Every structure is written in C-alpha cells, then in structure tokens.
Amino acid sequence: MSAPISRDEVAHVANLARLQLTDDELDHFTDQLGAVLEHARDVAALDTSDVPPTAHPYELTNVLRPDEVRPTLDRDEVMAQAPASEDGMFRVPPVLGEAP
Amino acid sequence: MSDTSAATLPNGWEMVIGLEVHCELSTATKLFCGCPNQFGNEPNTNVCPVCLGLPGSLPVVNASAVEYAMRLGRALHCDVHRSVFARKNYFYPDMPKDYQVSQYDLPTNVEGWLELPDGSRVGIERAHIEEDTGKSTHVGGGGRIHEAGYSLVDYNRAGVPLVEIVGKPDLRTAEAARQYVSELRAIILAVDVSDAKMEEGSMRVDANVSVRRPGEPFGTRCEIKNLNSLRSLGRAIDYEARRQIDLLEAGERIIQQTRHWDEADGRTHTLRSKEEAEDYRYFAEPDLVPLDPTEADVAAIDASIPPLPADRRRALADAAGVEPAAAAMCVERDLDGLALVAIEAGAAPDRVLTHIDNNLAVDGADRLAPALFARLVGMETGGELTATQAKTVLADMVETGRSPEEIAAERGFEAMDTGALEGIVDELIAEHSDEWASFCDGNQKVAGFFVGAVMKATKGQADGKAVTALLRQKAEA
Known part of the structure; x- marks a missing residue:
C-alpha cells in the first residue's frame, strides 16, 4: 500500500495554511499525518454504505435564535485589540485583488 | 433556455x-x-x-x-x-x-x-x-x-x-x-x-x-x-x-x-x-x-408567497387577450391590478395596456382609481376624446384624482359633432383653393396643412383621424 500522504502534499497543505515548514518539519509532519491517515484507512475499510453521513456528533437540527438585536461591542475597546487601526477601521497590509 | x-x-x-x-x-x-x-x-x-x-x-x-x-x-x-x-x-x-x-x-x-x-x-x-x-x-x-x-x-x-x-x-x-x-x-x-x-x-x-x-x-x-x-x-x-x-x-x-x-x-x-x-x-x-x-x-x-411576476403577467395577458410579454411593463410598474380592474369594468384592453406603457411611468400612477381610468378609456374608445386629449386628461387625473368627465369639461374637450367639423373644413377649403386643388390632385403633403389648420381652428379638439377621413371623402366627392 502506498504512503497515505506524500511530502509534496504536506507542503501544499502547509502553504494553504500559511505555515512555513523546514525540511525536517516536513519529514516529521509527513510521518505524523501519515499515521493519522492510516487510522482513517482502518475506518474506510468498514462497509458504511448503510450509514448516513454524520454532519455533527450531536443529533440536533434547527437550532435557531429569534431575529432580535443584541448589544454590540464598544468600538474603542475593539480597536484597542487591533495591531493597527485608522479612522475606526482595522489597518491591514495591502492585498492583491479581491476576495474570493 | x-x-x-x-x-x-x-x-x-x-x-x-x-x-x-x-x-x-x-x-x-x-x-x-x-x-x-x-x-x-x-x-x-x-x-x-x-x-x-x-x-x-x-x-x-x-x-x-x-x-x-x-x-x-x-x-x-x-x-x-x-x-x-x-x-x-x-x-x-x-x-x-x-x-x-x-x-x-x-x-x-x-x-x-x-x-x-x-x-x-x-x-x-x-x-x-x-x-x-x-x-x-x-x-x-x-x-x-x-x-x-x-x-x-x-x-x-x-x-x-x-x-x-x-x-x-x-x-x-x-x-x-x-x-x-x-x-x-x-x-x-x-x-x-x-x-x-x-x-x-x-x-x-x-x-x-x-x-x-x-x-x-x-x-x-x-x-x-x-x-x-x-x-x-x-x-x-x-x-x-x-x-x-x-x-x-x-x-x-x-x-x-x-x-x-x-x-x-x-x-x-x-x-x-x-x-x-x-x-x-x-x-x-x-x-x-x-x-x-x-x-x-x-x-x-x-x-406565504404572494403571486409572482410571471403569474401576474400571465393573469393580465389572459384577461387582455395578449402574449405575456405584452403585459410585462404593467407588472414591472406594479400597475397590473389597475389594468385588470379597468379591463373587467369594460375598458378596451389594448388602450389600457398602451396608456400604462406609454403614459403612466409617473409618480402617483398607483393611486389612480381603476373605475375612473376605465371611464377615461371608455370616453376615448367611444369617440368623446381623441388619443391626445385622453393622454392629457389622464395626466391630470393622476395629478388631481378628479374624474375624467370633470377634467374634459373644464378643458373644453367635448366631442366635435360632425356637422361643426364639416363647416370648419368647408371654410378652409374655400379660403385655400390652390392647396385644395393640389390635394385633390393627389398631393398628400397638403393633407398635413389642412389637418393642422383644422386643429388650430378647433383648439386641438378635433380628432386628427376624423379630419383626414373627411378631407379624403370631400376630395373624392
């Protein structure tokens, strides 16, 4: 059986999560994630064709709240948490293009 | 598709x-x-x-x-x-x-x-x-x-x-x-x-x-x-x-x-x-x-869902005997209710749709009383008002909420009886014999001259179509 996850795949996932990993860390996490995925393979070996997919561990649905306004936070308090702010807004580095 | x-x-x-x-x-x-x-x-x-x-x-x-x-x-x-x-x-x-x-x-x-x-x-x-x-x-x-x-x-x-x-x-x-x-x-x-x-x-x-x-x-x-x-x-x-x-x-x-x-x-x-x-x-x-x-x-x-635009277009189109696309403007302007009631009251569907499409893109059109609107259309199709007069009366109705009869009377929009119209046409023919001869020779351009002159003499009360028909009738006589 092939390795559950390749070193390149780990590098790709790390890149998506904005993690900078050293070569040693890449090897290390490839092994660790591989062990986790090995366990998933054990589960995948079971016949689950009659089992509906689980969306949530609790058997709850339709947990809703009434559409009523609640108090908001004080803006000065919010801005005090931010690394940088300007005119009541969060100041962030420039971003290329638009949101996805 | x-x-x-x-x-x-x-x-x-x-x-x-x-x-x-x-x-x-x-x-x-x-x-x-x-x-x-x-x-x-x-x-x-x-x-x-x-x-x-x-x-x-x-x-x-x-x-x-x-x-x-x-x-x-x-x-x-x-x-x-x-x-x-x-x-x-x-x-x-x-x-x-x-x-x-x-x-x-x-x-x-x-x-x-x-x-x-x-x-x-x-x-x-x-x-x-x-x-x-x-x-x-x-x-x-x-x-x-x-x-x-x-x-x-x-x-x-x-x-x-x-x-x-x-x-x-x-x-x-x-x-x-x-x-x-x-x-x-x-x-x-x-x-x-x-x-x-x-x-x-x-x-x-x-x-x-x-x-x-x-x-x-x-x-x-x-x-x-x-x-x-x-x-x-x-x-x-x-x-x-x-x-x-x-x-x-x-x-x-x-x-x-x-x-x-x-x-x-x-x-x-x-x-x-x-x-x-x-x-x-x-x-x-x-x-x-x-x-x-x-x-x-x-x-x-x-x-909880009200009638949707497509349903409303179809309902009006059925009542008016037209294709749904022809009812689109009425529904878009939210005036299909007005149109339906007016048509039900006996107003000519084509005139109802035309007025809404061409003359009711104005504020206050939604307050127009359907019964009065139906009477206006009735006056127009009954020959009491020309299309141009009906448009003027309609604008006044939207503005003031008054009845079409009252507005027409106030503005002097009364049906020209054929006798009075004929008298005016005869006078004009007598005054402009050269132009008349030219018209009788088939010069259609002169028709506009006569219609314009009749309109002027009647302060716009004459129906343009009726004048043209009368001129033709006289030229052929």
Missing part, C-alpha cells in the same frame, strides 16, 4: 452565460449573531465577538434568515432540503475568522427555475445561505486595488446573511442576462426578503462567460466581477465574449480566470488566475448543526 438569442456575435460564435447573484437578506440582525444588519453606520460599530471571530465565541443561526432563504428558494421553484453549513477557508482580511461560513454539498435550496417575460425558463442550480464579508477600503497607491498602499477594514457587513443564487449556464445573450437579473430582482422584491439594490451592493452579480460554436461543448469560462448595474452587466458580457473570440480566432487559448469590469474604460481586466486551483478546504462547520425543515415548514413558506 432563453429565446432572446439574436445572433450578434461574428462568425457564428455563441456565448454561454451563467450568473451568480448574491442577495443580502433584510433581517434585523446578522446571520450568526445579534448585531444589527444595517447599512451606512459608523465603521465597526455593529460588531461583537462572534462576527469578529474572537476565540471562544459561537455562532447561532438567525431563524428569520433561514425563513427568508427558503421563501426565496421556493419562489424560484427550488426543492428545499436538509442542509449543512460548511467552512470555506481562505486568507483575506475581509473575514476575521479566515473562513466564511457557507453551504457546500448540502445547500438549502436546489434545482429550481425562473421564467423570463418571453415565457422561457432559466435553470437555478442552487440557492444557498452564507455570511457576507467585511468591507475593505484601499488606501494609497492611487486607490487602485492592485497598487494599494494598505487596506482599512470595516466588519459591519461581516456576518450579514446572504443567499447566493447560482444560475445554470442557460443564457445566450447579454440581453437575456439582463432580463434574468431584472426578473430575479422582481421576485426578491415580491417575496420581500431584500431591497435588492445593485448600486448599493445589496444585490451583487458575477457573470461566468464563455464562447463556443453552437452544439460544441462549453468553452473555458471567465468570471467577471464588479458589475454594479444592469448596464455594466450587459456591456461587460458583450466585451468579454468579443475578447475571448478575438483570442480564439488568433489561435490562442482562454485561461480560466477572474476578471474585473472597469466601467470607465469599458474593459475587463485580469484579477487572478484560477489555474492555481482554488482550494478552500471546505468542511462541515462543527459549531453549527444541520437545518432540516419539515414538510409542514415548507408548506407554511409556500402559503
């Missing part, structure tokens, strides 16, 4: 358009927290730990948002299903959590359709619930987004409930795309779930455009953003299709990418390439449980 498929592209190319429309729901609060859902407040005043993504905060779904989403879905003839929220992961400062809560493989509404005024149907793939993002303002570098010095973020909009309506690639012309958006907007307004203003961003349209030869598989598509009006939508689609055709005819290929419409230069510009595979790592949102409406819930939603 839309019928509005006038071949406007060169060399037999066909465009294929699919639209994604985001619609902000007009709930009192946000989707997952009790912050006010309000446009135009001071930045970052409608925020709390949930919509700021602070550690330890947990979302709870707004019941009204779910109800609104289902109402819109059912108005689009969708099936409502058990649905599961999912996290869409990406790094962009418009979402403080670094993910947006949306729905992925199990959306609330699936497989619907919308009917255009010409009766054609456009498929709806899905209409799912998701949260809106914050608003970034780009500062420095001349204000253009790709040269920005830094960005300022306001999270008042972050977490506002949205429904994203994903249409099937059934549209074939820019005009059909415009009609689709107009119709969708009319439906959204009818079910009262949003104010749906493109200019203010409460309704946002992205267009997927590709070109192909008819019958061939779909070509590579580009997604166009920044379409803030119906005009932009139409222009951007036409521009983009021609850009793609030029590339293909030059032997190049289309790269799948997101493009930004620039209203000022009338072009689309590359925003980012999609070749680096979008990888949002969707997974089920562990902080929320599924939505699973019962059949009774859906039935209650269905019962």
Whole structure:
C-alpha cells in the first residue's frame, strides 16, 4: 500500500495554511499525518454504505435564535485589540485583488 | 433556455452565460449573531465577538434568515432540503475568522427555475445561505486595488446573511442576462426578503462567460466581477465574449480566470488566475448543526408567497387577450391590478395596456382609481376624446384624482359633432383653393396643412383621424 500522504502534499497543505515548514518539519509532519491517515484507512475499510453521513456528533437540527438585536461591542475597546487601526477601521497590509 | 438569442456575435460564435447573484437578506440582525444588519453606520460599530471571530465565541443561526432563504428558494421553484453549513477557508482580511461560513454539498435550496417575460425558463442550480464579508477600503497607491498602499477594514457587513443564487449556464445573450437579473430582482422584491439594490451592493452579480460554436461543448469560462448595474452587466458580457473570440480566432487559448469590469474604460481586466486551483478546504462547520425543515415548514413558506411576476403577467395577458410579454411593463410598474380592474369594468384592453406603457411611468400612477381610468378609456374608445386629449386628461387625473368627465369639461374637450367639423373644413377649403386643388390632385403633403389648420381652428379638439377621413371623402366627392 502506498504512503497515505506524500511530502509534496504536506507542503501544499502547509502553504494553504500559511505555515512555513523546514525540511525536517516536513519529514516529521509527513510521518505524523501519515499515521493519522492510516487510522482513517482502518475506518474506510468498514462497509458504511448503510450509514448516513454524520454532519455533527450531536443529533440536533434547527437550532435557531429569534431575529432580535443584541448589544454590540464598544468600538474603542475593539480597536484597542487591533495591531493597527485608522479612522475606526482595522489597518491591514495591502492585498492583491479581491476576495474570493 | 432563453429565446432572446439574436445572433450578434461574428462568425457564428455563441456565448454561454451563467450568473451568480448574491442577495443580502433584510433581517434585523446578522446571520450568526445579534448585531444589527444595517447599512451606512459608523465603521465597526455593529460588531461583537462572534462576527469578529474572537476565540471562544459561537455562532447561532438567525431563524428569520433561514425563513427568508427558503421563501426565496421556493419562489424560484427550488426543492428545499436538509442542509449543512460548511467552512470555506481562505486568507483575506475581509473575514476575521479566515473562513466564511457557507453551504457546500448540502445547500438549502436546489434545482429550481425562473421564467423570463418571453415565457422561457432559466435553470437555478442552487440557492444557498452564507455570511457576507467585511468591507475593505484601499488606501494609497492611487486607490487602485492592485497598487494599494494598505487596506482599512470595516466588519459591519461581516456576518450579514446572504443567499447566493447560482444560475445554470442557460443564457445566450447579454440581453437575456439582463432580463434574468431584472426578473430575479422582481421576485426578491415580491417575496420581500431584500431591497435588492445593485448600486448599493445589496444585490451583487458575477457573470461566468464563455464562447463556443453552437452544439460544441462549453468553452473555458471567465468570471467577471464588479458589475454594479444592469448596464455594466450587459456591456461587460458583450466585451468579454468579443475578447475571448478575438483570442480564439488568433489561435490562442482562454485561461480560466477572474476578471474585473472597469466601467470607465469599458474593459475587463485580469484579477487572478484560477489555474492555481482554488482550494478552500471546505468542511462541515462543527459549531453549527444541520437545518432540516419539515414538510409542514415548507408548506407554511409556500402559503406565504404572494403571486409572482410571471403569474401576474400571465393573469393580465389572459384577461387582455395578449402574449405575456405584452403585459410585462404593467407588472414591472406594479400597475397590473389597475389594468385588470379597468379591463373587467369594460375598458378596451389594448388602450389600457398602451396608456400604462406609454403614459403612466409617473409618480402617483398607483393611486389612480381603476373605475375612473376605465371611464377615461371608455370616453376615448367611444369617440368623446381623441388619443391626445385622453393622454392629457389622464395626466391630470393622476395629478388631481378628479374624474375624467370633470377634467374634459373644464378643458373644453367635448366631442366635435360632425356637422361643426364639416363647416370648419368647408371654410378652409374655400379660403385655400390652390392647396385644395393640389390635394385633390393627389398631393398628400397638403393633407398635413389642412389637418393642422383644422386643429388650430378647433383648439386641438378635433380628432386628427376624423379630419383626414373627411378631407379624403370631400376630395373624392
């Protein structure tokens, strides 16, 4: 059986999560994630064709709240948490293009 | 598939358009927290730990948002299903959590359709619930987004409930795309779930455009953003299709990418390439449980839906004996009720529709009393008023609410009896014997001279058609 996850795949996932990993860390996490995925393979070996997919561990649905306004936070308090702010807004580095 | 498929592209190319429309729901609060859902407040005043993504905060779904989403879905003839929220992961400062809560493989509404005024149907793939993002303002570098010095973020909009309506690639012309958006907007307004203003961003349209030869598989598509009006939508689609055709005819290929419409230069510009595979790592949102409406819930939603524009067009068209497209303007102006009552009261349907289409695009038209409107049309078809007089009386009715009889009498719009009209015509013939001789020789241009003179002599009360007929009758006598 092939390795559950390749070193390149780990590098790709790390890149998506904005993690900078050293070569040693890449090897290390490839092994660790591989062990986790090995366990998933054990589960995948079971016949689950009659089992509906689980969306949530609790058997709850339709947990809703009434559409009523609640108090908001004080803006000065919010801005005090931010690394940088300007005119009541969060100041962030420039971003290329638009949101996805 | 839309019928509005006038071949406007060169060399037999066909465009294929699919639209994604985001619609902000007009709930009192946000989707997952009790912050006010309000446009135009001071930045970052409608925020709390949930919509700021602070550690330890947990979302709870707004019941009204779910109800609104289902109402819109059912108005689009969708099936409502058990649905599961999912996290869409990406790094962009418009979402403080670094993910947006949306729905992925199990959306609330699936497989619907919308009917255009010409009766054609456009498929709806899905209409799912998701949260809106914050608003970034780009500062420095001349204000253009790709040269920005830094960005300022306001999270008042972050977490506002949205429904994203994903249409099937059934549209074939820019005009059909415009009609689709107009119709969708009319439906959204009818079910009262949003104010749906493109200019203010409460309704946002992205267009997927590709070109192909008819019958061939779909070509590579580009997604166009920044379409803030119906005009932009139409222009951007036409521009983009021609850009793609030029590339293909030059032997190049289309790269799948997101493009930004620039209203000022009338072009689309590359925003980012999609070749680096979008990888949002969707997974089920562990902080929320599924939505699973019962059949009774859906039935209650269905019962709350008012007649939709397509139904109203058909009802009026049936009453007036015309095609639904001919009733479109009345419904768009919300005057189909007026038309129906007037027609039922005996007014001539063609005159009713013509007056509404041509003369009632004015404020206050909705207050016009149908019975008075029907009487006005009756006076016109009965020959008591000319078309021009009827138009004048109608404008006065809208302004003052008075009866057509009163206005006509006050303005001296009384039917010219044929005898009086004949007397005036005879006098004119006697005064202008040369012109009359010319008319009798077949010079039609002189007819205008006589009609004008009669109108002047009668202060506009004569019916132009009746005068022309009388002149012909006399010339042939």
